Amino acid sequence: MDTARPATGLLTEVRDSLRTIVATSVKDKLGLDIDPAAVGWEQPPDPRFGDLSTPLPLKLARQARRPPMVIAEQIRDALIERGLPLVRDVTSSAPGYVNVRIDAVRLLHQVVEDVAGARGEYGSLPPSGRKAVVEHTNMNPNKAAHIGHVRNACLGDTLVRILRRCGFQVEIQNYIDDTGAQVADVVLGIKHLGAQMPAEGERFDHFCWDLYTEVHRRYEVEPELREVQREYLHLIEQGEGEIAAFAKQVAERVLAGHLRTMWGLGISYDILTWESDIVRKGFWRHAFETLKGRGSLVYETEGPNAGCWVVRLRGIPEFAGLENPDKVLVRSNGTATYVAKDIAYQLWKFGVLGLDFDYRPYVQQPNGTTLYSSSPPALAGDIAAGLQFGHADRVINVIDIRQKYLQDILRHSLRQLGFAREADSSVHFAYEVVALSPETAAELGVDVPKDAKGAVPMAGRKGIGVKADDLIDAAEAKATAEVRQRHPEMTDEQVRDLAHAIAVAAIRYYMVRFNTNTLIAFDFDEALAMNGNTGPYLQYAYARALSILRKASEAIPGCPADPSEALTWSLARSRFDAGLEVLPAEKAMAMTIADFTAKLQAAAAELLPSIVAEYAFGLASSFTDFYEGAPVLSAESDARVRRVCLVCAFIQVMRNVLDTLGLPSPGIL
RNA sequence: GCGCCCAUAGCUCAGCGGAUAGAGCAUCUGCCUUCUAAGCAGAGGGUCGUUGGUUCGAGACCAACUGGGCGCGCCA
Numbered sequence: 001m002d003t004a005r006p007a008t009g010l011l012t013e014v015r016d017s018l019r020t021i022v023a024t025s026v027k028d029k030l031g032l033d034i035d036p037a038a039v040g041w042e043q044p045p046d047p048r049f050g051d052l053s054t055p056l057p058l059k060l061a062r063q064a065r066r067p068p069m070v071i072a073e074q075i076r077d078a079l080i081e082r083g084l085p086l087v088r089d090v091t092s093s094a095p096g097y098v099n100v101r102i103d104a105v106r107l108l109h110q111v112v113e114d115v116a117g118a119r120g121e122y123g124s125l126p127p128s129g130r131k132a133v134v135e136h137t138n139m140n141p142n143k144a145a146h147i148g149h150v151r152n153a154c155l156g157d158t159l160v161r162i163l164r165r166c167g168f169q170v171e172i173q174n175y176i177d178d179t180g181a182q183v184a185d186v187v188l189g190i191k192h193l194g195a196q197m198p199a200e201g202e203r204f205d206h207f208c209w210d211l212y213t214e215v216h217r218r219y220e221v222e223p224e225l226r227e228v229q230r231e232y233l234h235l236i237e238q239g240e241g242e243i244a245a246f247a248k249q250v251a252e253r254v255l256a257g258h259l260r261t262m263w264g265l266g267i268s269y270d271i272l273t274w275e276s277d278i279v280r281k282g283f284w285r286h287a288f289e290t291l292k293g294r295g296s297l298v299y300e301t302e303g304p305n306a307g308c309w310v311v312r313l314r315g316i317p318e319f320a321g322l323e324n325p326d327k328v329l330v331r332s333n334g335t336a337t338y339v340a341k342d343i344a345y346q347l348w349k350f351g352v353l354g355l356d357f358d359y360r361p362y363v364q365q366p367n368g369t370t371l372y373s374s375s376p377p378a379l380a381g382d383i384a385a386g387l388q389f390g391h392a393d394r395v396i397n398v399i400d401i402r403q404k405y406l407q408d409i410l411r412h413s414l415r416q417l418g419f420a421r422e423a424d425s426s427v428h429f430a431y432e433v434v435a436l437s438p439e440t441a442a443e444l445g446v447d448v449p450k451d452a453k454g455a456v457p458m459a460g461r462k463g464i465g466v467k468a469d470d471l472i473d474a475a476e477a478k479a480t481a482e483v484r485q486r487h488p489e490m491t492d493e494q495v496r497d498l499a500h501a502i503a504v505a506a507i508r509y510y511m512v513r514f515n516t517n518t519l520i521a522f523d524f525d526e527a528l529a530m531n532g533n534t535g536p537y538l539q540y541a542y543a544r545a546l547s548i549l550r551k552a553s554e555a556i557p558g559c560p561a562d563p564s565e566a567l568t569w570s571l572a573r574s575r576f577d578a579g580l581e582v583l584p585a586e587k588a589m590a591m592t593i594a595d596f597t598a599k600l601q602a603a604a605a606e607l608l609p610s611i612v613a614e615y616a617f618g619l620a621s622s623f624t625d626f627y628e629g630a631p632v633l634s635a636e637s638d639a640r641v642r643r644v645c646l647v648c649a650f651i652q653v654m655r656n657v658l659d660t661l662g663l664p665s666p667g668i669l
Numbered sequence: 670g671c672g673c674c675c676a677u678a679g680c681u682c683a684g685c686g687g688a689u690a691g692a693g694c695a696u697c698u699g700c701c702u703u704c705u706a707a708g709c710a711g712a713g714g715g716u717c718g719u720u721g722g723u724u725c726g727a728g729a730c731c732a733a734c735u736g737g738g739c740g741c742g743c744c745a
Contacts, residue, residue, distance in 0.1 A: 018671070045688060055687045061725075068725085095725085097688075140745095180745060308743060321671035322741065331743040338745050405740055431740085432674075437681095452735065502707090514682070517674060519738070524692095526681065530707050532693040533682090540707050548704045555704095602685095614683070617692085624708070633704050634676070647704090669707070 009123065009597025010107075010114055014040045015052070017084055018100065022056065025078030030064045030071065032463050041100070047584070050091065051591060052501035057096035068096025086110065104587040108646065111590040115649040117572050119564065123596035123656055131391065133349050134160050134429075136398035137172040137262065137269070141251035142182040143212045145261050145468040146204040147522055148400070148434040148458060151157035154511035155431055156398040157267040158609040161660045166604040171389065173349070174269045178251035179239075179581035182212070184232040187247045187253075189215040192228050205257030206467065208250070213463035239276060248276070259363070259371075261468050265504055266662045268365045270372065271389050277357055277374040278345055284336045286355045287344035288329075295417040297329065307332030311413045318408055327409050342410055343417070350422045351391030359383045394425045396607075401430040401517070429607050431516035434458065436466070437523035455521035464615070466522065475503035478528050479536075487668070501664035505535030509661050513613040533617050534664050541620035541627075542654045543669035545647050548632050551646050555633055559644065567648035574642040581639075585629040586646060589622040593653050602661070609661075616657045623650050 008016070019036035026032050034056075044053040057071035064071060072092035076625050079090040079100065088103035115122050136156025160170050177183075187194045189211045198207035219225050237245040255272075262268075278284075288309075291297045296312035309330035319325035329340035347353040358380035363375035372383055397407065407428035415423035435455030438448045444465050446456060458465035479499035483490065490498070510527045514520055530536040546563065553561035559565045596615070603611040632643040658665045 040685075040687090040730070042685080042687095045690095049688080053688085055726095058687065058725075077727080093688085095688080177745080182745085305743075308745095318672085319741090323671090324742085328743045333743080335743085337743070401674075402739060406745095435738090457738090464677095486705085486707085518682075519675075521681085523681080529694075532707090534693085534707085536707055537693095544705055544708085551704050610683090614692095627704075628709055669705075 006022055008125070009144060009540065010594040011591070012111055012598045012601075013104070014084065014086055015598075016050070018054075018079070018087075021074055021079055021082045021084075022054070022098075025075055026056075026060065029078070030060065030066070032060065032064060034060075044097070044099060049093055049097065050089075050101040052102070053097050053099045055604045057092075057098065061096065069094060072096045072098050084261075096309050102587070102591065104582035104590075105576050105578060105580050106592050107587060107594070108582060108642070108667070109574075111594050112567075112571055112574070112645050112649045115593065115652050116567050119652060119658075122653055122658060123660075124165040125167040125597065125601070127169070129169075130167075130393045131169045131171065132163055132389065132394045132396060133171050133173055133392035134163070134396045134398065135175055135349075135413070136160075137174045137258070137267075138177075138399070139258055140180060140182040141176055141178055141254040141258070142180075142186045143208040143254065143460065144203070144464040145258050146458060146460070147468060147471055147527075148465075149258075150265070150471070150507065151431065151434050151511045151520065152398055152400065153262055153265070153267050154508050155429070155516065155609055156511050157662055158266075158508075158612070158660070159396070159398065159429065159607065161662060162603050162609060162612060164601060165600050165660055168394075169652065170660070171392065172268070172270045173389075174272050175345075175657065176251065176255060176274045177274055177362050178248065178274055179237050179279060180275070181229065181233055183247050183251055184229055184236055185215045185418045186212055186250055187236070187243060188225070188229055188232050190250075191243065191246060191419045192225075192232070193218065195648055203469070204253040205261075206469070208254055209467060210463065216461040224256060230244050237279065239280060259365075261472070263366045264472060264500075265508060266367075267370060268367045268371065270369070271359075272362060272371065272373040273345070273357070274374050275341075277376065278341060279359060280376060281355060283344035283353060283355060287347060287354060288336075288340070290354065291417050297417055300326075305436050310601055311416050313409065313412055313416065316412055318412070327413060339413065342406075343413055346395065346410060346414065346426060347419065347422065349390050349392050349395045349421075352419065352422065357389070362620065392425075394427065395422075396427045398429045398431075400433050404428065404430055427607070429516075432519040434522050435462070437521040437526075440466070440522060440524050443524065455519060466524075470525075471507060472503060474524065475506050476500055477505070477527050479503050479530070482530065498582045498642060498666055498668070502530065502536050502539065502669070505539050505658075505663040506530060507535070509535030509538065509613060509616075510663065512609040513617075515610050516608060535661075536669070538616050538654070538658060538661075538663060540669050541623045542651065542658065542665050543667060544627060545623060545651045545654065546667045548627075548647050549644070549651065551633055552640075552647075556640070556644070563648050563651045566644065567652060568583075570641050570645035570648055574645045575638055576642075583626075583630045585626040586643070589619075589626045589646065589650065592619050592622040593649060596653060596657065612657070612660055616654075619650075619654060619657055622627075623654070626650075 018041055019039045021516045022039050023034050023036040026034050039054055039056050041052045041054050057068040060071055061068040067238055075098045076090045076092045086102055086106050088101045137153045139145055160172055163170050186208050195211050198204055232243055235241055237248045299309050300306050304324055305328055308328045310326040310328050311327050313319045314325040328337055330336055357374035358377045359372055360375040360379055360381035363373045365371050411423050411426045435457045442448045442457040476499050479502040483495050483498050553559045560569050597613055599615040655665050
């Protein structure tokens with residue numbers, strides 16, 4: 001059988017072929033032009049209808065002025081007449097569906113051939129030559145990461161992995177606002193209020209978590225401190241002197257904590273971009289000079305914005321309801337607003353600013369890659385030859401939904417200023433925030449009304465929130481207890497590694513399994529759950545498959561223990577003769593495997609990592625069904641080697657899926 | 670005031686205009702001398718917020734309403 005498959009995935013290919021044939025037959029027999037892409041081929045609710053069904057005849061009935069069943073029969077006959085290698089039979093059913101049954105043996109054969117051909121790349125699309133910049137994490141470097149940041153980073157990192165599998169070259173940027181008020185607050189806490197620096201060994205970002213809350217408590221009782229804050233902020237923005245130098249130190253030390261936390265979750269970055277470098281380099285000044293008088297960047301001489309440079313947004317429907325729809329970019333005192341700097345920065349991401357950062361290698365990451373950083377010229381170092389940051393075809397900013405208005409302004413400003421392509425290619429990947437379930441909030445000592453419904457918002461200034469590291473620690477503790485019980489033979493180090501892998505899976509899966517517009521009411525019990533629809537369940541299915549293979553390699557002469565070698569070995573020995581008996585669970589799992597690419601594409605197109613999470617659960621479930629219903633080791637020899645082959649294919653694909661979600665895939669659980 | 674989002678099983682959530690609305694958790698009943706029970710099989714549990722409308726067909730689309738969340742600066 002031909003092993004060179006089209007890149008779109010087996011099931012997509014089958015659907016596309018069906019669509020083309022259907023569109024042709026509708027044209028021939030009914031004289032109607034339809035868009036093949038609009039013909040849906042979905043799994044029917046009841047397997048007796050087949051594997052793929054379309055309700056197209058129902059939709060066409062009125063236009064064609066024919067009963068749906070008549071159309072269904074015509075389409076059915078056309079499909080039978082044309083014939084497709086993987087299609088076993090075609091039926092029509094009331095009130096007007098066309099159903100296709102896939103040939104199980106051929107499907108199995110094709111799927112395992114595909115997996116064996118692509119291995120770690122199974123499901124992926126070929127390189128598109130397009131570059132995407134994904135900016136995520138973007139934490140203020142003034143206190144420890146909380147679970148909201150974890151959602152951002154997990155969504156961002158998973159999106160990156162999805163896009164890479166969909167053929168994009170992806171650059172991951174992490175923007176560090178080291179000159180903002182939040183850093184000033186912490187600096188003030190230490191330098192002005194005299195907070196004791198943390199002891200050696202204590203996490204500095206954790207220390208700042210409490211200090212930040214304390215500083216804001218003091219603002220409440222000593223409003224005059226606000227004056228000091230303003231002064232500090234000014235000094236930090238200027239970038240000169242002792243306070244600015246100390247602020248930089250604070251930012252670096254907090255960032256070190258953030259990176260450690262995120263690396264622990266398997267999240268890495270390509271480039272850190274510092275607000276202070278954007279300011280120092282004069283990104284905005286440069287943009288301002290080229291934009292002045294261009295498009296709708298105008299100087300107002302009257303009205304509420306008199307004395308300001310604004311971008312005209314009036315007339316754009318989205319901003320129609322606002323009393324003052326234009327956006328100030330340069331204040332009447334001559335300073336630039338946040339949006340102004342963001343416009344310049346966004347232009348840099350597309351490589352159209354006309355200015356670039358200096359760079360230096362910043363740190364070696366646990367995944368082996370070098371994390372680079374923008375840099376003051378004096379510290380700039382060599383970066384790898386040919387390395388170039390920015391210059392994206394598409395820019396995706398991962399920021400929670402509360403920033404929608406600002407991101408809309410950014411995008412429309414780009415357009416108004418003459419950057420239509422960049423505006424069209426700027427995407428705000430918005431997601432709802434993480435709040436606290438009433439139970440978890442109460443556990444943290446937050447006053448929650450007894451009849452409280454809904455979630456309690458986190459509030460950093462009040463110290464209401466869950467630190468990312470506390471969540472990870474709790475997950476590791478729970479996993480450790482489980483692992484010790486299940487594997488008393490393991491060394492402490494083995495237990496620790498495995499517990500960590502399980503904890504990461506639980507947390508990352510929890511963070512991406514929800515729709516992005518679902519507010520997560522964070523609950524410790526739910527986030528740490530390891531049964532049911534959870535990350536550890538996915539790992540468990542994977543580990544059970546490996547366990548079968550281990551046993552198979554002992555029981556079957558010549559069968560390798562290594563999954564990749566075993567796949568090659570078992571494929572060469574499997575028979576896929578027509579008419580062979582294939583169990584429904586085998587076929588169902590093969591169908592699911594064959595759908596991976598389609599799910600990846602959907603996730604990338606809709607910017608919905610949850611699609612991959614849902615798919616992963618479905619794939620693991622299909623394996624569990626197979627596990628329960630299709631014995632491997634005790635099967636007669638032909639079925640046995642074929643099932644070993646299927647198990648190997650599952651191992652490979654599940655590993656790819658887990659990797660796409662950023663979940664570790666330990667061989668034992 | 671204007672704008673965006675949400676409302677589906679006791680709880681947390683899926684659900685692309687199509688067939689009998691699904692999953693996990695929780696509850697109950699079973700299943701570990703047979704490939705890992707972090708599992709599986711089964712049971713109970715639903716007026717899809719309300720009311721109109723469009724459609725052969727609406728949980729999904731439209732309108733209004735109710736209840737909740739968020740946003741709307743010469744802050745960042």
